[in-house]
Every structure is written in structure tokens, then in C-alpha cells.
Amino acid sequence: MSWWQRLWRRRQMEEHLEKELRFHLDQHVSELIAQGHNPEEARRQATLALGGPEQVKEYCRDSRGTRWLEDFSQDIRFALRMLRKNPGSAAVALLTLALGTGATTVMFTVVDGVLLKPLPYPEAHELVTVRGHTETWNTKIFGEQNVAYPDFLDCKRDSRSLEMAGTLYDGGTVSEPGPPEYVDLREISSGLFSVLRVNLAHGRAFLPEEDLPGGAPAMILGYSFWQRHFGGRPEALGMSVVLDQKRYTVIGIAPADFRLYGNEPDVYTPIGQDTAAYLQNRSAHPTGVVARLRPGATLANAQSELALIGRHLSEEYADTNGGRTFAVEPLRPEIGDVRSTLWLLMGAVSLVLLIACVNVASLLLARAVSRDRELSMRAALGASRSRLVRQCLTESAVLALSGGALGILLANIGIRPFVALWPGSLPRAQEVHLDWRVMLFTISVSLLSGLLFGLAPALRSPAHGLEQALRAGARTVSGTARRLHSAFVISEIALAVVLLVAAGMLGRTLLLLSSLDPGVNVSNVLVTRMALSPATLADPGRIRPAWQDVLTRASRLPGVQSVAIVDTFPMREGNNQIGYSISADIPPENQQPTTLATSVTPDYLKVMGIPLHRGRFFDDQDRIGNQLVVVIDDVLAKQAFGTQDPIGKHLWIPGMASPFSSGGNAPDAVLVVGVVGHVRHWGLAADDQAQVRAQLYYNFAQVPDPLLPRWSQLMSVAVRTNVAPLSLVESLRQQVRGAAGDQVLYEVRTLDQLASGTLARQRFLLLLFGIFAGLALLLACIGIYGVLAYLTGQRVPEIGVRMALGARPADVMWLVLRQSLGMIFIGVGVGVLGALAAGSLLRHSVEGMQPADPSAFAIMIPVLIFAALFASFVPARRASRVDPMTALRQE
């Protein structure tokens, strides 16, 4: 019989035990009678010989080995009975726990989906990426380098340890089928899907022969694009799509949940068919690499192998690959800067859970104290201390698990709205699910919190001073219990102070940041990205007239004040960071000072409302062939020239990204002609701490011809309007469609939206911290109320005596309030220390966060003290109305 059978057949086993012992007794009795004893004497002797039947049975049950389980089920039944007996306090405890675990579960679900889960590909731990590395590269500012396409092909051919595939970010205009649309394009190696071990939803992946120059033009559609343009019909396979004037045949559809670097591209084409010059050049590094370790290969193998290949390449192509190596790293999800936000919220939510636990602990403690008599009675009847502790812990575990189950229900309702509320879009949002990992987490957290809040009541189960406890009845509170209660209240208040002050700091920060001058006039500006007609882009001679045409047509629209074309605009929408030099003697790349560079047309200052401080801005004379000129902002003026007048000074701008150095030639000197005000390019919050703040503007008209097609793919149109900006979108779209009707606008927004978007994170944090702080305040007040009500309830006879001896109601109220004031002030003191620590944590992880200042404390702490006093007022008043006679009679 296995243990569960034994447990199951308990009743039968009990019957058998009874029957076996009865048989023994009867046999013994009849034998004694046969020996000549009278029946009564015989039974007495037999019973004596066997021992007390109940005791023998108990020993037999013990030896069965299922004792703990039987006790356990008994404890659970008892616990449920206790819960049913006090529905009020049970409901409060359950609700408190459900809120605490529910909020924690939601946060953990997000943390798990975004930060902890591996990438959503099979055997994701085998996936790596390859990066280029040059000693003189300024990784801190410019980030990690990708790989040159010819280098990638060499690595792919020579590597024994890695199965490699390349990807390239690109975009283009799909003009057929349907209206022209700008699409997110990924050029990929034929092996990408097999490296990732992902099967297509329909059709097939690219063949190696399609991944070569001149291969048959084939295209794979992203699932959403396929749904949007082909209604999800499988007949799309074999149909054609025209992308940038080239006709492709659709051969496959990517699966629905497929993401590449966290995005779902619209269409995929073979990278090998792209004959663009920069893909043949070993000094341009555009190719992202995804690779899988071959069976038996380790990361270390791959690293040393790629380093060796890199050394060979740098010897063979010394001019482009000198000093260049490759690094192999595990492939990680792209999650941007949400990590710190998530951990902050997880921390805040844990504080709320902690408060909930403390609350329930004080509730249970109060009950345990009033159950002293019951527990003492059990101890007197022979229950061991460990048995009583076990029973108390079982009760709190039952409570905790029921709370946890309710919490999971709440989390299940709350998780989607929470993800939707996330500012911008939560990375990996599609991987955020309430799954078994989350369940496991919630169950363990519930059990842990059950242990936490059950321990104090359990450990005070009586084992000593039994007699006293029995005699005293349920009417006195020992000093230990009172101290424990106070400790609970103090820690609740302290935790609430931490959350309240953190919310206060966030609120003040947000106020301050929104009142900052962004450096541009954000109202009434429409910004939109724009793709020229693919036919125009293919013919560099037509590009400048095409942009001029866009400017002229847009400025003719009624409601438009001024129009400019710009590559990157403020509020974090893209950036171009370049190194510069203030002398013709150019230092190596990683020692050059850096600045943001923006390519604009002359009306840009008017559109953005940026003030001109000295000199002039661009005009139509600043063309190719004339003097190269730039305008700088205050920050760059100070950074490059200190207190000297920058007008008339020269700058040299080297490097691949520079418009002023053609190929490998030494850069041309450019003349500074004007100084303008600084713009908070990185957003209201982040700009002060940004690494590269200096700004430099150059005229789009002076971008050399060979760079024009590339630059034209990055340009946006910015329009200052007299009317609501978004009302102009449709007419603007019509106006700039171009002769072929295939010039499109995409990512249309107002500058106002962008500016307020840069504070979205702070606003979101404030909202949640506000909610958590409110919850903490509420829970703390309930806790204070509960504890004081309980403590004063226990003191009714004492109060009765005091009043009989002449104490006035006011004295009694003061007696109670004094007790609570003591707890409140200690709690606030501890909380302030905690809040200072939390403040410095916030300052490290939230952009633009203001240091902990007295005002946050000065506003929040009185709020808490008043709430706490209000909660203690009710029991205090009740105490002051005690009728001495009734109170004394109660004794």
C-alpha cells in the first residue's frame, strides 16, 4: 500500500486496528477465564496487560508513517474552519494579500517576459552575435560596431564553429499592390531562418542561389504585412510585389510571432542580391550577424576562431581592416532602457507586498493572542510545541495560498491593461504571459509571505507559563505582544513613508522637467518622415530638384507658415554623432571631441523657433562649390572655442559619417557662421545628462552628390502651421505625392507629442508610485486602526478603572493617541532614512530625477501623520466613551 492509499483508506485502517486489538483482548480474557478467573477480573487483567487501548492505537498510527499528512489535512480543515468563523477579518486579510500578491505577480510577469526569459527561438542559448571591433573606435559614444558585408562573407565561409547569417536594416517604398507605402525592409542571408530554427508559416526560405548578385528576385513577407495587404490569403505565394521599382516574387510568409531584434519587419529580401557600393566596401560596417554554435562548439571556440579570421583579414586588407578584430557574444534580446524602470517598479511593489504581509501578521497576532486560552488548553492536553507551531503555520499558509490564488486572478485581469499602459511600447510585449513560471513564482512568494506573517503568531504559541495563560484568560496583553504590535505598525509606517516620499520626488521632478525650456517652440509643428519616389532616388541628378519641389509645394498650402527639411529632429528622434577637430591636425577617432550634426534647409530656425544668438543662419548662397559653412549651438561654441568668438573660426569633420570628407581624403575646413540656442535634443529629462550635447547644423544643399541618395532616405519634413498641425496631414500628403504619386509620408507626429513623449517614463513611474503609495497609505492606516482597536479593546477594564478613579474622556483619548503617536514618529524616523536611500536609487535610474529635497518630505509626511492619526482617532474615541461600570463588570 502506498502512502496515499493508506491516507485514502484511513477509515478502513482504523476499523482494522480496532478489530485487531479487540481480538487480542477477547483472546486474553477467554484464556484467563479458562484459567479460573471470574470474567470481570479477567477483563481487568487483560486490559492492564495491553495498556490503554487509545494509547496503543495512537502509537500504531504513529508507526504508519503518514502521521504528518493526517495532521496536515486536519490542520487545513481546522484552518478553513477558523477562516469561516471570522469572515470579517478573513476577508480583510485575503483582500490585502490578494492586492499585494496580485500587484507583485503583474510586475513579475512583465520582468520575466522582458528581462528573464530567453529569446523566443528554439535552443536560444546556442545563439550568438558577431561584432566588429577596432581599437580606435569610441564604443562608449557610438556603440558596438557591426560587420562589413565582405568580412561577413569571409567569416561565414571560414568558420567551423558557427552557422552564420547576416541582416541589414533598410526601408523602401512598396508601390504595388495597393497604394504606395513605405515599408520596414530587412535584407537577410538565405540561412537566417534555419540559423534561428524557425519554420516559415507558408512557402519556403531563400535558397543559397537566390542570395547572390543576379539571383531571382524573391521576397518573404512579414505576417502582419501579409495580413494587411493580402488578407492572409495563401495565394499571395507566387504573386509579385514591387519594391523600389523592382518586381519581386513572394516565396514565403514569416510566422505570426516572428521578431527580429525585437521588431516585426514588413518584408525580407536576400542581402546577397543587393549590389549597393557600401556592401562591397570593407570600411563600412552595416551587417548585423546572427549565428548559432555548431554541435560541440563552445563560445570560447568561436571567439578564438573569429579572432584568428580577423587577424588574417587585417593582414590581407591592411588599409581597411588594420587593427580590426571580431568579438563573439551571446545574442541578447533588445530591450532598450526598460531594465531600470522594471526593477524600480518591482522594488516598489515588493514594498507594498511587505506592508500587506505586516498587516496580515498583526491581524493574525491579534487573533493568536485572543486564542491564547485555546492554545494553552491544547498544550495542557499534550500537544507539543512543534505541533502547535505547525498548526499556526498551516493556518497562515492556507491564508497565504488563498490570497495568492486570488492574486493570480487579479493579475490575470490586470496584466494586459498594464502592458497597454506602458509608455511607448513595451519591448518583448508579446512574450509577457502569465505562465507556469509566473505561477511558480507567485506560489513561492505566497508561501514565503505566509511564513513571514505566520511566524510571529506561531512562535508565541504557549509552551511556558501555561498555568498563567489559563488563569489570566483572554483579557491581558503581554509586553512582548504589545512590542510586536508596535513593531508592525512602525514598519508599516516606515514603508509607507518610503513610497510616499518617492512618489513626491517623482511628482516634483515631473513638474520641474515639464517647465523646462526645450529650446524649440514645440507648439504647432508637424514632423513627418518622407520617402522620395524610388525613381528619383535612383537618379542622383533629380534628387535636389525633388526636395526643392516638396518645399515649394508644402509652403503653398494654406495654414503653413514655414517648411524645412531635416534629417534628425529634436526629442530623441534619431541622431547623428560625429567627431570633430579644431585644427587641421586630426587626432585619432577615440580622442576627438564629439557633437550632434543635423542637416537642414534655411527655414529650419523659423520652423523650430530656435533663437539665433550671433552671426547668421544658412541662405541660398550656401551651395555646393561655395564656402562650406556650419552653424553651432551655445554648447558647442563653449566646448570648442571657450570664451572666444566662434564666428569666422574653422572646424574639421573627418570620418565616414561626415558630409565634409569625401572618401579617405583629409576633411575640408568648414567655417562657423552663426551661433544658435541649445536644443534639448535628447528630450526634456535626459538632455542634461546626455554624453553628447553639443550641436552643429549644416546646410542640406552642401551635402556632396555621392551622399545624396543615402541622406535622402533619412530626411523628414518639418512644418510650422497656423492651424492644428494634424489637420494638415491629408492635404500635405496629397501635395507632395510627386508626379508618379509614389512619394509617401510615414511616422507623422507633432513636436508636442514627441516632447511630452520624452517624459512618458517619468509620468508612468509617477502614476504607479502614486498608486503604490496610496495603497501603502491605506494598508498602513488599516493596520494602525486594527492594532489600536485591538490594544485598546484589551485595555477596556484598565480604562474603566482609570475612569472610575476620575480620568476624563480627554485623558483617555490622549492615553490612546499618545501610544499611536509614539509608533508614528518612530515609523516616520525610520522611513525617512529609507526614503533617502530610495531617493538616491531613483536618481541613478530615472533621467532628470531631482535629488531628495525637503519639499517632498514636507508635503508627504504630514499627509501620512494625519492619515495615521485619523486611523487612531476612532479607537481612541471609542475608548473615551467606555462606561466604567460596564467595563469593570466585564472583568
Added chain:
Amino acid sequence: MTEKSDLPQGTLDLLILKVVALGPVHGYAIAQRLQQVSRDVVQVPQGSLYPALHRLENRGLLTADWKDTDTGREAKFYRLTRKGRAQLETEAASWERLTAAVGLILKMSDGGVQ
């Protein structure tokens, strides 16, 4: 009445196994048998007999069926399992070794062993 000794710790299990090894037997009979064979020298507490039986059954050394006795009453008869027999052999052997060694030491004359 002769003076009775208490059972040394842990020997009750061995004795029960030995008695049961002789054939299926119920609890009362085991008590009787132990009493008779030890000629009333050893005090077998009846109260601890049943917990011991249940423990041995639980460990899989004994198994039990309900059968009718000669007098027609139903009783629980214990039998040795294969595992129980093996256990009896090892325990009996180690008991022999132990008593032999204890006996040797007790018989030893003063200073008889170097």
C-alpha cells in the same frame, strides 16, 4: 514469581520476525509464543507489540491477511515477506556475533587478555 528482565533495545523486532518466520500467526499468538519460549524470563510489553507489528508491516518486512482462526473468529495473520526473511537472517547473524563477543568478554579472567 521469577524476576523478569526488560528487552534490550531493538530486539523486539528481531524476536517478532523470528516468531512470524515459523508460519502465519496473529498478534495475540505472537505475544503468547514470546512469553512461553522465553519461559517468562523476558517481559514483552503487549502495548508495544502492536506498534512494532505495524512498523514492520509498514517497512515491508511483514505482510498480513485477515483469516478465520480455529475458533471461527476473524483475525489478522502476519507473514514474513522475502525482504523480512533476509532481514531476519542478517539481524540474527549480527545478534549471534554480538552475544558471542559479549560472552567472551564476560568469561574473560582478570588479566587474561593482553
